Amino acid sequence: xxxxxxxxxxxxxxxxxxxxxxxxxxxxxxxxxxxxxxxxxxxxxxxxxxxxxxxxxxxxxxxxxxxxxxxxxxxxxxxxxxxxxxxxxxxxxxxxxxxxxxxxxxxxxxxxxxxxxxxxxxxxxxxxxxxxxxxxxxxxxxxxxxxxxxxxxxxxxxxxxxxxxxxxxxx
Amino acid sequence: xxxxxxxxxxxxxxxxxxxxxxxxxxxxxxxxxxxxxxxxxxxxxxxxxxxxxxxxxxxxxxxxxxxxxxxxxxxxxxxxxxxxxxxxxxxxxxxxxxxxxxxxxxxxxxxxxxxxxxxxxxxxxxxxxxxxxxxxxxxxxxxxxxxxxxxxxxxxxxxxxxxxxxxxxxxxxxxxxxxxxxxxxxxxxxxxxxxxxxxxxxxxxxxxxxxxxxxxxxxxxxxxxxxxxxxxxxxxxxxxxxxxxxxxxxxxxxxxxxxxxxxxxxxxxxxxxxxxxxxxxxxxxxxxxxxxxxxxxxxxxxxxxxxxxxxxxxxxxxxxxxxxxxxxxxxxxxxxxxxxxxxxxxxxxxxxxxxxxxxxxxxxxxxxxxxxxxxxxxxxxxxxxxxxxxxxxxxxxxxxxxxxxxxxxxxxxxxxxxxxxxxxxxxxxxxxxxxxxxxxxxxxxxxxxxxxxxxxxxxxxxxxxxxxxxxxxxxxxxxxxxxxxxxxxxxxxxxxxxxxxxxxxxxxxxxxxxxxxxxxxxxxxxxxxxxxxxxxxxxxxxxxxxxxxxxxxxxxxxxxxxxxxxxxxxxxxxxxxxxxxxxxxxxxxxxxxxxxxxxxxxxxxxxxxxxxxxxxxxxxxxxxxxxxxxxxxxxxxxxxxxxxxxxxxxxxxxxxxxx
Numbered sequence: 001x002x003x004x005x006x007x008x009x010x011x012x013x014x015x016x017x018x019x020x021x022x023x024x025x026x027x028x029x030x031x032x033x034x035x036x037x038x039x040x041x042x043x044x045x046x047x048x049x050x051x052x053x054x055x056x057x058x059x060x061x062x063x064x065x066x067x068x069x070x071x072x073x074x075x076x077x078x079x080x081x082x083x084x085x086x087x088x089x090x091x092x093x094x095x096x097x098x099x100x101x102x103x104x105x106x107x108x109x110x111x112x113x114x115x116x117x118x119x120x121x122x123x124x125x126x127x128x129x130x131x132x133x134x135x136x137x138x139x140x141x142x143x144x145x146x147x148x149x150x151x152x153x154x155x156x157x158x159x160x161x162x163x164x165x166x167x168x169x170x171x
Numbered sequence: 172x173x174x175x176x177x178x179x180x181x182x183x184x185x186x187x188x189x190x191x192x193x194x195x196x197x198x199x200x201x202x203x204x205x206x207x208x209x210x211x212x213x214x215x216x217x218x219x220x221x222x223x224x225x226x227x228x229x230x231x232x233x234x235x236x237x238x239x240x241x242x243x244x245x246x247x248x249x250x251x252x253x254x255x256x257x258x259x260x261x262x263x264x265x266x267x268x269x270x271x272x273x274x275x276x277x278x279x280x281x282x283x284x285x286x287x288x289x290x291x292x293x294x295x296x297x298x299x300x301x302x303x304x305x306x307x308x309x310x311x312x313x314x315x316x317x318x319x320x321x322x323x324x325x326x327x328x329x330x331x332x333x334x335x336x337x338x339x340x341x342x343x344x345x346x347x348x349x350x351x352x353x354x355x356x357x358x359x360x361x362x363x364x365x366x367x368x369x370x371x372x373x374x375x376x377x378x379x380x381x382x383x384x385x386x387x388x389x390x391x392x393x394x395x396x397x398x399x400x401x402x403x404x405x406x407x408x409x410x411x412x413x414x415x416x417x418x419x420x421x422x423x424x425x426x427x428x429x430x431x432x433x434x435x436x437x438x439x440x441x442x443x444x445x446x447x448x449x450x451x452x453x454x455x456x457x458x459x460x461x462x463x464x465x466x467x468x469x470x471x472x473x474x475x476x477x478x479x480x481x482x483x484x485x486x487x488x489x490x491x492x493x494x495x496x497x498x499x500x501x502x503x504x505x506x507x508x509x510x511x512x513x514x515x516x517x518x519x520x521x522x523x524x525x526x527x528x529x530x531x532x533x534x535x536x537x538x539x540x541x542x543x544x545x546x547x548x549x550x551x552x553x554x555x556x557x558x559x560x561x562x563x564x565x566x567x568x569x570x571x572x573x574x575x576x577x578x579x580x581x582x583x584x585x586x587x588x589x590x591x592x593x594x595x596x597x598x599x600x601x602x603x604x605x606x607x608x609x610x611x612x613x614x615x616x617x618x619x620x621x622x623x624x625x626x627x628x629x630x631x632x633x634x635x636x637x638x639x640x641x642x643x644x645x646x647x648x649x650x651x652x653x654x655x656x657x658x659x660x661x662x663x664x665x666x667x668x669x670x671x672x673x674x675x676x677x678x679x680x681x682x683x684x685x686x687x688x689x690x691x692x693x694x695x696x697x698x699x700x701x702x703x704x705x706x707x708x709x710x711x712x713x714x715x716x717x718x719x720x721x722x723x724x725x726x727x728x729x730x731x732x733x734x735x736x737x738x739x740x741x742x743x744x745x746x747x748x749x750x751x752x753x754x755x756x757x758x759x760x761x762x763x764x765x766x767x768x769x770x771x772x773x774x775x776x777x778x779x780x781x782x783x784x785x786x787x788x789x790x791x792x793x794x795x796x797x798x799x800x801x802x803x804x805x806x807x808x809x810x811x812x813x814x815x816x817x818x819x820x821x822x823x824x825x826x827x828x829x830x
Binding site: 091092095097104105146149151152154 | 728
């Protein structure tokens with residue numbers, strides 16, 4: 001009899017918590033203040049998960065990523081012949097998943113240099129397998145883009161550099 | 172009596188004590204012995220997870236028509252390379268690009284019987300560039316590129332039948348040689364079978380291999396008397412320039428060969444001075460005769476094979492080239508014909524003989540020079556058996572078939588009937604060791620065995636009968652191979668491993684040469700396939716009458732296009748699928764519901780084509796068959812098939828409604 005009561009009690013508690021959780025979620029969008037009530041833990045988690053900008057929109061110009069490129073100096077002037085070469089490589093190797101202007105299988109490269117360091121961009125092209133394992137931004141991007149992996153297309157460093165130059169023209 | 176009992180009692184108890192003691196001791200001893208032994212053996216074949224084997228072994232698939240790739244000493248199988256048979260696993264022989272590889276003068280043949288792989292050589296040493304293999308039934312020789320592990324060339328051998336004494340290479344891969352097991356009318360014609368004797372001929376074909384490209388071409392065929400040319404091996408070192416073929420059925424029987432081809436006490440080993448014939452041919456010798464044979468070449472840039480039917484072949488009558496061909500009498504239907512690493516000794520494994528016969532190349536040259544002939548057969552001089560004999564290995568076993576050599580001057584011969592491998596010393600002909608095989612061994616292989624520099628260390632026997640060696644799998648069992656350590660005086664059995672099909676022979680070599688050069692991807696830039704879509708922008712669907720060509724791309728994890736409309740019942744739809752990946756080991760597959768062929772497996776940078784002739788109206792899915800990424804299950808598309816007279820316009824798209 002005793003055990004029965006306690007089981008029922010536990011079930012009840014679970015039910016209540018379950019309901020409470022759901023309710024909190026609904027309210028979140030309406031009331032920011034709800035954050036510091038006694039269900040704090042649950043709500044903070046949810047808030048954190050929903051609040052930050054998606055990785056594709058986050059700006060981090062200091063992160064150089066993980067890979068062969070540690071430092072790149074971009075001259076002020078854009079090298080147009082390199083741009084043409086980069087655009088060619090991009091067309092051949094990247095357009096299966098990337099559109100210049102819109103989110104496709106992967107993110108759009110337009111404006112990428114306002115969000116990422118040139119080193120990070122090149123490392124993402126040259127070393128995607130390690131990037132999605134170790135780089136926090138690349139990890140989040142993989143999740144944001146449904147787990148669709150950035151394919152390693154075996155570009156040479158010179159080709160990746162040219163693609164970067166082309167990206168500089170996409171504003 | 173009593174005292175007797177008194178004495179007996181203590182003795183009995185002493186005996187009991189002793190027995191217990193010794194038996195205890197014995198148990199301990201044998202226990203620790205076998206324990207140490209088996210763990211030692213296990214260590215010898217253990218290749219730790221993630222580690223690589225020391226040797227590649229290329230084992231013929233026999234009636235599977237293919238070639239399998241193994242690692243030694245682990246006995247692990249890495250790949251089955253499709254050669255003479257359609258292979259639905261990769262689409263070989265099903266895709267439009269590879270169907271021409273199986274074309275012959277008899278039309279498309281979906282199956283073959285592959286026997287004797289042999290690796291290309293430079294200066295008498297295995298170089299690991301190509302591996303050649305023969306098709307026994309519809310005579311052909313194939314070349315497999317050991318960078319891509321793909322069959323890249325197949326040449327049909329005209330005037331040949333039962334292409335068995337093949338495909339062995341000379342020491343600079345000048346030629347890959349193909350001899351006929353069955354003699355036939357040359358040219359083929361309608362004639363009574365009983366008129367075989369004196370009318371049928373056996374063609375020995377010398378197929379040249381271009382030094383740079385490896386391109387094959389039949390340089391000449393020697394038209395020999397109508398015997399059965401069973402096996403062959405090239406001379407090397409001092410005997411380079413010669414080729415040796417065993418013969419049986421020198422009786423020229425055309426029925427019940429089981430009895431009729433075993434009448435003669437001795438058959439022959441035919442010694443062919445190919446350098447002499449080559450010179451004769453280079454000076455315009457021989458004659459071109461009409462023939463019909465396919466030459467199929469796979470181009471790694473168009474990813475497509477083409478088949479050309481050739482119309483003539485150069486033939487040479489051996490009696491027109493004095494000093495080019497001789498017969499060495501060899502007891503009792505010799506099977507294997509094996510030449511030792513120095514090139515001095517030619518072993519004739521007389522399969523019905525009690526002894527092994529070894530001929531001496533030096534003695535042969537001497538006999539030829541002194542014209543010590545013992546008659547002739549169809550104008551070809553026969554040498555005296557005693558004049559060319561180097562020695563015999565006396566009574567080594569029953570049913571000798573094949574001999575290989577190590578790098579220490581030893582030979583290893585298989586005995587089919589007594590199921591064993593016998594090790595003997597070249598030169599002294601003494602038997603050093605024998606080990607059983609399980610069961611009925613055919614060929615055996617030592618890495619680098621058919622060369623001036625055998626690599627030794629291991630030997631493996633390929634057996635015809637498996638019986639109880641593995642868990643039973645019904646009446647049909649895979650054939651078994653046994654790996655032996657041959658680094659010591661005595662051979663040591665290390666491992667049993669199952670093989671695929673009916674392995675006849677194998678070629679093996681140290682892994683390092685091949686491993687470094689193994690191809691990882693095909694460069695998209697070098698893809699010259701006429702229907703390749705090398706980027707998303709190049710994808711399209713083009714109708715040409717009732718043929719529809721779909722230029723499609725794949726990359727993790729989508730097809731482009733993945734929605735296609737405007738196809739009608741009665742159309743012939745060509746899916747030309749280009750894999751845009753440029754990363755190692757990321758193939759994609761392609762299959763569409765109701766397809767009457769196999770799937771396609773497309774390597775990075777490749778284009779492959781599948782034809783689909785839809786018979787039913789509907790919307791049919793296609794998908795990737797090779798688990799390629801976390802989103803592999805999402806890698807799919809639809810193709811809409813309208814009625815024959817519908818006017819649904821051609822339309823294609825991918826990701827149109829993506830945000």
